[in-house]
Amino acid sequence: MKLREVKEILDAEVIIGEDKLDLEVKTAFGADLMSDVLAFAKAGSLLLTGLTNDQVIRTADILDIAAIIMVRGKRPASEAIVLAKGLKIPILTTKYILFETAGRLYAKGIVGCLEKVDNASGRN
Amino acid sequence: MVVWKKLITPVDATDKTPYQRSFYVEGGNFTYAGIVSTSIKSILKQMGLPADVVRKAAIVSYESEINIVSYAKKGVIKLTVDSQTIQIEAIDEGPGIPNIDLAMQEGYSTADQKIREMGFGAGMGLCNIKNYSDTFNISSEIGKGAFLKMIIDRH
Ligand SMILES: Nc1ncnc2c1ncn2[C@@H]1O[C@H](COP(=O)(O)OP(=O)(O)OP(=O)(O)O)[C@@H](O)[C@H]1O
Ligand SMILES: [Mg+2]
Numbered sequence: 001m002k003l004r005e006v007k008e009i010l011d012a013e014v015i016i017g018e019d020k021l022d023l024e025v026k027t028a029f030g031a032d033l034m035s036d037v038l039a040f041a042k043a044g045s046l047l048l049t050g051l052t053n054d055q056v057i058r059t060a061d062i063l064d065i066a067a068i069i070m071v072r073g074k075r076p077a078s079e080a081i082v083l084a085k086g087l088k089i090p091i092l093t094t095k096y097i098l099f100e101t102a103g104r105l106y107a108k109g110i111v112g113c114l115e116k117v118d119n120a121s122g123r124n
Numbered sequence: 125m126v127v128w129k130k131l132i133t134p135v136d137a138t139d140k141t142p143y144q145r146s147f148y149v150e151g152g153n154f155t156y157a158g159i160v161s162t163s164i165k166s167i168l169k170q171m172g173l174p175a176d177v178v179r180k181a182a183i184v185s186y187e188s189e190i191n192i193v194s195y196a197k198k199g200v201i202k203l204t205v206d207s208q209t210i211q212i213e214a215i216d217e218g219p220g221i222p223n224i225d226l227a228m229q230e231g232y233s234t235a236d237q238k239i240r241e242m243g244f245g246a247g248m249g250l251c252n253i254k255n256y257s258d259t260f261n262i263s264s265e266i267g268k269g270a271f272l273k274m275i276i277d278r279h
Pocket of ligand 1 (some may be wrong): 191233
């Protein structure tokens with residue numbers, strides 16, 4: 001689906017990337033631990049997170065994340081906004097909690113970057 | 125743009141003249157943590173390397189950079205690109221890693237509150253580095269620092 005539709009489903013506000021709402025997305029990953037994101041998130045995915053700092057933006061850039069969805073009404077600090085603008089990474093903020101955000105997107109066809117990990121230690 | 129062309133041309137020409145560049149990383153300063161890896165990624169992208177290769181290199185560089193910022197006094201990240209591989213070396217001056225086997229274990233972390241607030245400290249970084257590298261070497265001297273070398277095949 002298009003990022004525009006993600007925005008509508010989540011009743012989200014676009015903080016950066018009004019011009020990128022025609023971007024196609026199919027997968028998402030949700031986490032507040034950056035190394036989990038780095039281990040599992042696929043290029044072109046949505047990143048659902050409660051973190052708002054510079055590191056989230058940098059992590060998204062490193063992984064070619066399509067857009068960051070900040071949940072629970074979180075908003076990036078002004079430095080993070082400048083950074084995301086420079087790196088051209090869209091940021092949306094939604095008032096839904098992480099669980100609801102994921103559930104609403106899943107119900108409309110967005111799937112996880114992976115379904116489950118292969119072993120008990122949490123690695124794929 | 126002209127500058128980039130000058131830097132990039134030798135890489136694709138032959139491995140007799142590999143592209144090489146070093147970046148300084150300041151320990152403890154989270155303001156710029158990740159900036160080196162962002163640069164490395166954009167250099168590799170502009171070289172026209174495949175996206176999945178660039179991504180792997182960017183990830184291992186980023187995890188190493190965050191570790192230097194988190195645990196060391198200062199360090200250098202060295203990028204080398206030849207006709208076959210991308211090599212990333214992370215060399216730091218700091219406490220070193222007393223028990224490498226332990227540090228390599230998933231979930232082992234000595235990260236403090238400040239690091240955790242940034243979203244790090246899951247104890248997964250070194251595992252990620254190993255998993256995304258085609259060849260991975262780590263060594264350390266206690267009280268001196270840590271040395272990591274990651275090789276990613278270009279093809
Ligand atoms: N360059 C370094 N110098 C000193 N100690 C290090 C260095 N890199 C890692 N360590 C030690 O090894 C541990 C594990 O590192 P690793 O990168 O795997 O996890 P982490 O940094 O704790 O969390 P994560 O990377 O998942 O955010 C660290 O907590 C730290 O104690
Ligand atoms: Mg780490």
